Amino acid sequence: xxxxxxxxxxGSGAVAAAAIGAIAVVAGWxxxxxxxxxxxxxxxxxxxxxxxKESRTxxxxxxxxxxxxxxxxxxxxxxxxxxxxxxxxxxxMWQALGAGALAASAADTWxxxxxxxxxxxxxxxxxxxxxxxxxSGGVTAIGFAGGVAGAASIALVxxxxxxxxxxxxxxxxxxxxxxxxxxxIGASLQARRWCAACGMATEQRLHGCGSPTTVTxxxxxxxxxxxxxxxxxxxxxxxxxxxxxx
Numbered sequence: 721x722x723x724x725x726x727x728x729x730x731g732s733g734a735v736a737a738a739a740i741g742a743i744a745v746v747a748g749w750x751x752x753x754x755x756x757x758x759x760x761x762x763x764x765x766x767x768x769x770x771x772x773k774e775s776r777t778x779x780x781x782x783x784x785x786x787x788x789x790x791x792x793x794x795x796x797x798x799x800x801x802x803x804x805x806x807x808x809x810x811x812x813m814w815q816a817l818g819a820g821a822l823a824a825s826a827a828d829t830w831x832x833x834x835x836x837x838x839x840x841x842x843x844x845x846x847x848x849x850x851x852x853x854x855x856s857g858g859v860t861a862i863g864f865a866g867g868v869a870g871a872a873s874i875a876l877v878x879x880x881x882x883x884x885x886x887x888x889x890x891x892x893x894x895x896x897x898x899x900x901x902x903x904x905i906g907a908s909l910q911a912r913r914w915c916a917a918c919g920m921a922t923e924q925r926l927h928g929c930g931s932p933t934t935v936t937x938x939x940x941x942x943x944x945x946x947x948x949x950x951x952x953x954x955x956x957x958x959x960x961x962x963x964x965x966x
Contacts, residue, residue: 728763732789740796747803750881751818755799757877758822761870765833773836777854782923782944794948795825798956813960815883816890820959821952823874823891824898828951830870831899835863845903856923856944857907864899871895886963894959902951910947912937 724734737759744751802818805811835842835858842858844851851858875891913922913933923944927933 723759723763726763727786728766729792730786730788733787733792736789736792737787737796740792740800743800744803747807747814750883751803751806753881754819754822754874754877754883755796758826758874761873762826762829765830768833769837773833776836778852778920779918779924779928780852780854780920780922782925790945791948794945795829795952796822797949798952802956812884812886815878815887816960816963817956819874819878819883819887819891820894820898820963821956823871823895823959824902824952824955825948826870826874827867827895827899827955828870828902828948830873831859831863831867831903834866834869835860838862844907845900846907852921855921856910856912856947857903859903867899868896871899886960886966889966890959890963892959893962894955894957897958897962898951898955901954902947905947905950906944908938910938910942910944911935911940 721734723729723737724731729737741752741755744755798821799818802814802821806814806818836853838860840860840862841850842853842855842860842863843849844855845857845859871892871894874895875888878887878891910923912935913924914920914936915922915924915927915929915931915933917929917931918927921936922933925933
């Protein structure tokens with residue numbers, strides 16, 4: 721309710737977040753603490769110099785402002801499923817899966833919010849060509865550093881709440897791998913659209929000018945929420961698998 725009042729969540733986003741939070745707490749209060757820490761940090765970063773980031777991305781991003789249900793589920797559904805698994809069959813691997821998934825989401829959010837404010841021009845992760853700020857798959861050194869910091873933040877919280885060491889390692893591995901894959905999938909497979917009226921590339925189906933956009937590349941059905949969902953799955957799997965060797 722607080723996040724809804726602060727416009728960090730839309731109405732549907734608030735309902736989805738409450739559901740995921742309730743599921744997480746069933747597995748134990750530590751799950752709720754990890755989830756809240758993630759959400760608070762992501763919300764603070766999203767609001768930091770928000771107007772400047774909006775002006776720099778220039779209507780390219782598919783969504784902005786309050787997170788809706790699709791965004792919440794794309795970023796938190798795997799964590800919720802891991803919580804259910806932990807509640808029904810306690811095992812440290814559930815913590816590792818949940819930590820890896822949430823760290824991937826945190827890393828992507830931190831990379832985007834910090835990287836958008838960087839002075840260096842972003843480059844495509846695929847061919848290293850310069851791209852406009854806000855383009856999916858565009859990366860910068862400061863953005864990557866932000867992604868690592870985002871993964872480390874989840875790792876730190878899991879350690880503070882007393883989760884197993886495998887969960888902390890999974891957060892670090894899954895967060896970084898998930899963030900990199902998010903950029904790679906965004907650059908290669910995510911639907912790329914074009915607004916003829918404005919003469920610019922965008923992720924929006926209906927551009928801010930009011931004109932419908934046309935698909936120029938990628939998979940028509942794969943939007944940013946889908947890319948985020950795939951990256952959290954990758955973060956969970958790569959994080960938990962990698963952590964088994966430590």
